[in-house]
Amino acid sequence: MASLAVDKVVKVLISGAGPSGLVLALSLRKNGIPVRIIDKELGPRLGERGAGVSARSLELHKILGTFPDVYGDNRKPIPWRRDYDPLDGHKIVKTFSMVPISEPTIGIPHGSPIFLGQNHHERILRSHLAELGTTVEFGTELLNFTQSENEVNVETIHRTPDGKEEVSQSTASWLIGADGAHSAIRKTLGLEFLGETIDSIALAFGDFKISGPPRKFLEQWGDVKTRFTFTRPSAQDPDVLNFMMAGDINIEEILSSSKATTEAFYNISGRRDIIIEDVIWSSKYRPNIRMVNKLRVGRVFLAGDAAHCHSPTGGQGLNSSIQDAFNLGWKLALVEKGHASESLLDTYAEERLPVIAEMLNKTTELLKHSPLAGKAAPPRSQADNIRADMSQLGVTYRGSSIILQKATNAGLIQNIGYNKASVDAAQPGDRAPEAPGLVDVSGNTFSVYSLLSPSRHTVFIFSGGYSGEDLDRISGLVRQQPVDTVHGVLVHSAQTTPADNCKFEKLLDEKGNAHATYKVDGPCIVIVRPDGVIGARVDDPSGVAQYFKTVFQDHV
Template sequence: MPSVLIAGAGPSGLILALVLLQNGVSVRIIEKESKHRIGSRGSGVQPRTLELYDILGILPSIEKESTQLVKLATYVQGELEPSSILEISERVEPTPSLPHANALIISQDRHEEILRDHLQKFACPVELSTELHSFEQFPDHVVANITQTNADGKQVTESTKFDWLVGTDGAHSVVRKQLGLSFLGETQEHIIALGDIVVEEGVDPKFWHIWNLPGKLLALRSGGPTEKSFMLAYSGRPEDVAEKPLTREEFIEDFHKLTGRHDVKFGAATWMSNWRPNMRMVDTMRSGRVFIAGDAAHCHSPTGGQGLNSSVQDAANLGWKLALVQKGLAPATLLDTYSEERLRVIAQMLKLTTELYSKTVGNIASHEPADTSGWKRGEDLGMLGVNYCGSSILIEEGAVASASAYSKTSGNRVQAAYRAPDAPGLVRAGTGDASTALFAVFSVSVHTVLLFGGDAASRAPLVGVLARLPADAVRAVLIVPQGQTAGDDAERFSEVFDDREGHAYSGYGLTPGELAVVVVRPDGVVGAVVPGAEGVERYFQKIFV
């Protein structure tokens, strides 16, 4: 039987399955719905998530189907031309250490389809019409009570044993509820109608379109500069009808009435739904052998495009830890750091997205003047500064601790708790191979220990420490400074690269003369920056049995 049951096949469940499978851990992933969800929903993929996808090896598939973030056009009633054009997020020029500097837009249903395609490579399909009803925990396993509904409507119930259970089953999570976890926060009264609708003519798909009206907001969010499908958001419907799902005809009638625009011609609506603003989170993401991730652990405003991305990063954080424990390489206590690291980030994310919501959609309910500053996306929302400062499994000596889970490091030297930068222009020593980059070297299945500088004698104690670590869980990589050659100990490393273009040393803020060791976790986070063997040994004592 598979080792891990994942209940829920949204982005967090799919990414967790991919991480575990790449670690050699068997998975079963189930989804109670009879069909895969349609709709653009959460369409923004932030730079930090793109980096994870690069390490996972799935980024080209996502990029192929994605577009860049477009501008926002705001209107007054009856006018055909925008009253203002806003840059939602200023485009940032990529650099060697930051190759994925800008968010991409991709419909969530297509995003999930791509992730499922990659799961198929591991012969791990999503089981539709398969619902987790309840579970029982034991010291060494979990028994899940599952019902499958066949095509003819016949139901088959099973009680199956797994080593672990992860609930990625959304805001109404069965797993969270059965665990009895708190889900503190607020639910706002007003309702927003959401959906996807085709716009045949009248609005330019190169823009998102917003009508801020007294007590109301209408928005058409483009799926891309050549797309005819737009996501609609409509807030401020009369209270006596707001509880009922909005129909296509009702939306079109209200759109024409409220905007004064009869030149806009609509096609089919693929889905319609009501959404009531919820801003909530749990106080723990683990109970014994059961975990929750994604919307099951936190729900929030979609403003800022943080939800899907936070869910994916939950999965990345949990995945490598769970894999090490399942393989017997790490103690079960390592799993406590999942909540420890992620809850601090989620709390900050809720604060940021709630503030944005209040400035944009939230002000509609209170009839306050529109605040266009809320549509401006600062660099924090790219999530490149998301960090795990203060985590009990990091070595942060000499680092400047951050009070915010969303703040970047100061200075250019690489720092524990933050993202590991990329570095292109690396060539395998002694070969004529094409150059590669650190994101291609990193892996979700191993810690990558990067050695910078030093000579064979100064690296000898470190080589001894590395030799005692699990060979299938740690990869030692020697980065040779530009214009120098590897020492006599080169064969002791998994990989040796010449920093031909100098991007590794400069991007990590290190000088060729000093011996420095950077430990990069499987989730792309720097676990330690230390001067030698003693620091490396202390770091891995926190990780391995």
């Protein structure tokens, strides 16, 4: 019988150590918030699973400090796809790129997605979390919880590989359900998971362990009108090949044993020259296209697959989960520190739900025209148009209640969601563009994203046109905000020289990159949120006070 233990109070309890849970935990720890993160699995999950990392996710990794590991030496671009003759698995029919190629620019230096197996992605996040003193408690499952006005009481059970069990009770200020599509927390909250399961589509998927030369392409064999198989090489492990089989197949029989899975692949592909040594993991999958209509109930939140799940087309699951976590993290940190009202937390759903809804529509459209639906691909231009949005660089929060939009730019306001103009418009609600070549007085160089932090807002003051009195006023407004929550940076061109007594960090925009990517042609103040989103863009210093009054409300 399980023993009962009583744990101490924790600030934030996160159930689920997938990408959303890990990113949220790391974001909160970077804000100095104590976190406990649990996962019912006995150890890290096997398998590549969601391997595509979008351009926007790469930018968020820069802010989080994990970019060098994510975009390290083992990174791989999305491979080209190679389709074979249904009657001859050795005969190549066509080879092509599945994703639009994005050449690097000053504002978007990493515009193309990369492949990083989810198992490796999560390992990187766990490593950075461990450096901050937080480790994932594997083998620990949330059994139930109740909440009051000020806390959440939880009961968990910890299981060890040798079968021992221990039940514990603890209290948290906040509970986060990042526990996947079958979320126990979502079900306990009684939230509807609106949408559909597409029963007409079912597939077997998993990872093979192979020997011999590594595969270099995304490869498809068979006939999409009958049965086919699709494989993807691992970006990090040359002996791992991710597979998917669909169509007129008996999935239960295929997954009954490693031998049956291997034989099914050979029968469809005709490629016995690909030597399969083992099946690392496998599972049955049906597309679920669902989302909640709430992301918060009191002191409990949902993020990632617990809040939305969708077809695998478009590679939006992992990346949307990361954006969920980043959006919630800085807001929850401000509230927990007492710098902002709890009403700030309502903007998590306000900003994320419209994006999720539109994402589901886009990925479902891709699914309808995919081999999984037994149909030929849509016209290339139509597919590329949809896939271009999969970079998530065009995700915008324009129109959010905490985004400050100048009245003169009212015509630019659009609904929260995807907006192609927001990729590089540098308007309030849009992503903050990158800009290299900022130089301090000692000759050190920076980029915009190297100055951003998950624990503070960054105020960029483009100095041209501001008097010394104006800068003193802006400095005073920045200093009025809660300690360590706002960092001011004065960006000046070679033609302007800031006063010696300027109280901001002073950086020379040596080649004009920042002025160009932010489209600055006069006095301008750009406030970038901790999640890399432009919260305000104003010319009058009073806009600084107006924006932060909205975020911090009466806590300044």
